[in-house]
Amino acid sequence: MVGLQLDEVGAAYGRKTIISGVCVPKIAAGEVVAVIGPNAAGKSTLFKRIAGLVKGPGTVQVTGSDKGRNAIGYMPQDSSANAVLSVYESLLLARKQKSSWSVADADLIYIDRVLGALNITDLSFRDLGALSGGQRQLVSMAQALVREPDILLMDEPTSALDLHRQVEVLDFVTTQARQRGMIVMIALHDLNQALRFADRVVLIDHGVMRAFGTPSEVITASMLRQIYRVEARIEKCSRNFDHVIVDATAA
Numbered sequence: 173m174v175g176l177q178l179d180e181v182g183a184a185y186g187r188k189t190i191i192s193g194v195c196v197p198k199i200a201a202g203e204v205v206a207v208i209g210p211n212a213a214g215k216s217t218l219f220k221r222i223a224g225l226v227k228g229p230g231t232v233q234v235t236g237s238d239k240g241r242n243a244i245g246y247m248p249q250d251s252s253a254n255a256v257l258s259v260y261e262s263l264l265l266a267r268k269q270k271s272s273w274s275v276a277d278a279d280l281i282y283i284d285r286v287l288g289a290l291n292i293t294d295l296s297f298r299d300l301g302a303l304s305g306g307q308r309q310l311v312s313m314a315q316a317l318v319r320e321p322d323i324l325l326m327d328e329p330t331s332a333l334d335l336h337r338q339v340e341v342l343d344f345v346t347t348q349a350r351q352r353g354m355i356v357m358i359a360l361h362d363l364n365q366a367l368r369f370a371d372r373v374v375l376i377d378h379g380v381m382r383a384f385g386t387p388s389e390v391i392t393a394s395m396l397r398q399i400y401r402v403e404a405r406i407e408k409c410s411r412n413f414d415h416v417i418v419d420a421t422a423a
């Protein structure tokens with residue numbers, strides 16, 4: 173079973189330190205972890221550091237995976253799509269990056285499953301460059317999923333999606349985490365999504381980890397005042413989900 177732990181992790185662009193001293197105790201297989209924090213807090217940089225795309229001090233410890241450098245899948249925040257490839261070709265290419273170049277029936281079946289689960293089968297033979305922002309985000313998600321990583325890092329995966337799609341993909345990804353024993357880390361601005369879908373929450377502010385715990389431990393009125401500078405309440409709706417209700421900006 174895969175595990176992920178961060179010890180004193182930092183990251184810099186050139187000589188500019190962006191994050192430092194991030195310690196996250198072992199995250200277990202099947203867990204969904206939301207990474208929250210204001211704009212420019214360092215969430216994307218943390219993901220790039222975990223994915224090995226940015227260097228820095230500290231240790232990213234991956235245990236219990238036999239996939240080597242394919243253990244971690246990364247879905248970036250922006251996916252520009254200038255390539256002259258169809259959606260299906262791009263998924264095949266993404267899938268084959270994890271193994272040999274020969275294509276087996278199992279590869280095609282898995283790609284079809286992911287396309288179906290994300291409800292984008294109809295986009296299969298469209299050019300990547302001719303997709304809407306939301307469609308591009310769904311394809312980028314599919315590209316990460318077809319690699320079958322043990323740890324999936326998703327940077328604001330629902331920012332371009334309509335309400336139905338937001339819930340659909342977060343339901344799918346959390347179910348995949350539970351069923352396949354995959355660890356999913358999701359950077360989110362929508363704190364109601366974090367309350368609803370995450371097992372645990374990492375709060376980043378100014379490049380430092382300010383809190384780690386269950387959603388209700390981390391997302392509190394005092395945290396929202398201090399870190400997000402809003403006056404807000406956390407209240408249960410009639411379906412018993414916690415919700416953030418923002419009343420005003422705080423001084």
Ligand SMILES: Nc1ncnc2c1ncn2[C@@H]1O[C@H](COP(=O)(O)OP(=O)(O)OP(=O)(O)O)[C@@H](O)[C@H]1O
Pocket residue numbers: 185188190209210211212213214215216217218
């Ligand atoms: N390639 C880069 N070179 C230099 N500085 C960068 C680079 N990428 C990001 N930064 C800076 O690092 C800081 C953290 O950015 P990052 O994208 O990690 O924040 P974030 O929490 O993901 O923000 P947002 O919620 O706005 O997407 C910002 O001040 C940003 O300007």
